[in-house]
Amino acid sequence: MSPTPTQLIELFVLASSTYYQEFAAVADRHDLNSTQVKLLILVREPQSMRALARQLSCDASNVTAIVDRLERGGLVRREVAAHDRRIKNVVRTPAGDETVQLIRDQMQATHQALTSFTGDERVMLATLLTRMHTALDGETSG
Amino acid sequence: MSPTPTQLIELFVLASSTYYQEFAAVADRHDLNSTQVKLLILVREPQSMRALARQLSCDASNVTAIVDRLERGGLVRREVAAHDRRIKNVVRTPAGDETVQLIRDQMQATHQALTSFTGDERVMLATLLTRMHTALDGETSG
DNA sequence: TATTGTTATACTCTATAACTATA
DNA sequence: TATAGTTATAGAGTATAACAATA
Numbered sequence: 001m002s003p004t005p006t007q008l009i010e011l012f013v014l015a016s017s018t019y020y021q022e023f024a025a026v027a028d029r030h031d032l033n034s035t036q037v038k039l040l041i042l043v044r045e046p047q048s049m050r051a052l053a054r055q056l057s058c059d060a061s062n063v064t065a066i067v068d069r070l071e072r073g074g075l076v077r078r079e080v081a082a083h084d085r086r087i088k089n090v091v092r093t094p095a096g097d098e099t100v101q102l103i104r105d106q107m108q109a110t111h112q113a114l115t116s117f118t119g120d121e122r123v124m125l126a127t128l129l130t131r132m133h134t135a136l137d138g139e140t141s142g
Numbered sequence: 143m144s145p146t147p148t149q150l151i152e153l154f155v156l157a158s159s160t161y162y163q164e165f166a167a168v169a170d171r172h173d174l175n176s177t178q179v180k181l182l183i184l185v186r187e188p189q190s191m192r193a194l195a196r197q198l199s200c201d202a203s204n205v206t207a208i209v210d211r212l213e214r215g216g217l218v219r220r221e222v223a224a225h226d227r228r229i230k231n232v233v234r235t236p237a238g239d240e241t242v243q244l245i246r247d248q249m250q251a252t253h254q255a256l257t258s259f260t261g262d263e264r265v266m267l268a269t270l271l272t273r274m275h276t277a278l279d280g281e282t283s284g
Numbered sequence: 285t286a287t288t289g290t291t292a293t294a295c296t297c298t299a300t301a302a303c304t305a306t307a
Numbered sequence: 308t309a310t311a312g313t314t315a316t317a318g319a320g321t322a323t324a325a326c327a328a329t330a
Contacts (some may be wrong), residue, residue: 003268005257012256016158018275035320049289059322064290086288086329112273114154115147125270126145128263129153129217132256133160177297191312201299206313228306228311 012086019110026106030099031073037064039090040075040100047090048081161252168248172216172241181232182209182217182242188231191221217241 001141020034027037035056042055049067055062067090070076075096081087094099117125145153162176169179177198184197189211195202209232212218223229223263234242259267 001259002264005253006265008257008271009253009267011268011275012158012161013272015275016154016161019154019158024321033320048285060289060318061291061323062321084288084330092246093292111147111151115150117270117273119144121266121270123144124263124266126150126153126268128149128259128267129157131259133153133157175297192310200297202312203300203314204298207297226307226311230312 006131019114020112022122025108026103029106030103032070036066036070036090037103039063040070040092040096041103043076043090043092047077048087048089050087070096156234161256164252165249168245171248172245174212178208178212181205181246182212182234182238183245185218185232185234185238187232190229190231192229194232212238 015093023037023058024034027034030037032040035058038056039052042052047055049063050060051068053063056063067076067078071078073095074093075093078088081089115122159166165179166176168177172179174182177200180198181194186193188196191205195205195211198205209218209220215237216235218232218234220230221233223231251275257264
């Protein structure tokens with residue numbers, strides 16, 4: 001039985017909001033919010049405050065607050081860049097690495113739900129999601 | 143080429159965040175935020191404040207503010223229930239119906255991006271999204 | 285002059301608690 | 308007593324503008 005367009009969209013919205021809720025819940029177990037965890041994951045490689053603001057689509061002043069919070073928790077530290085002393089790079093500490101690993105573990109069951117498909121299904125899902133995102137991207141920029 | 147689990151998840155997160163941004167942008171064109179539009183769409187049938195709070199997963203006091211805002215804009219009105227005068231039902235006005243229709247139109251291109259698949263692809267996507275949501279749901283409640 | 289990051293500030297969103305009016 | 312809705316209030320998140328340090 002082929003679903004209607006409305007049903008497809010409802011399914012998509014439902015699946016993604018459930019995923020986001022789970023992400024927020026896992027972050028909360030570490031006394032962090034979603035944005036703080038996103039930043040923590042982003043700094044796999046050291047990044048300047050400004051670069052992080054761009055990737056999080058938020059103002060630089062917010063990054064100051066987010067990094068303050070993570071730094072107080074000992075999960076990241078600021079390092080003044082050698083070549084340009086205006087720039088501060090955010091670097092993950094070993095404790096930060098550990099937290100990211102724990103969060104990955106705790107998201108594993110959720111991620112498995114998204115990826116427990118056969119090879120063929122996986123290719124199909126990736127194709128469809130890519131096509132959706134490409135089409136959406138064309139829309140939003142127009 | 144089969145995508146890795148990580149790639150699949152990144153695609154999924156990317157597609158859903160782009161969708162959500164587009165929804166917020168369309169809402170903004172009507173001087174509304176996402177939650178206000180969600181409520182406006184929910185009141186296809188009149189609903190009590192309390193029922194709306196449940197569906198929006200927020201406190202009842204927030205619904206008061208959201209409905210205040212929509213009522214000031216003439217998009218909904220409050221109606222005291224005949225059988226229980228404590229209850230106020232939120233009812234969409236003709237202007238509210240019109241706004242919902244406009245938002246539907248403005249989301250059409252985006253929705254088309256999510257549903258422009260052949261019959262077979264559509265069935266497959268629905269199957270996969272359902273399986274994802276079911277699995278996620280099992281996770282979050284545990 | 286321009287850029288990076290910070291601070292001060294205000295606005296929005298959300299939750300909690302106390303309140304009212306009804307049941 | 309219990310429930311529906313409101314109000315007052317406080318906390319978190321975000322954006323803007325002004326600022327200091329550096330380029």
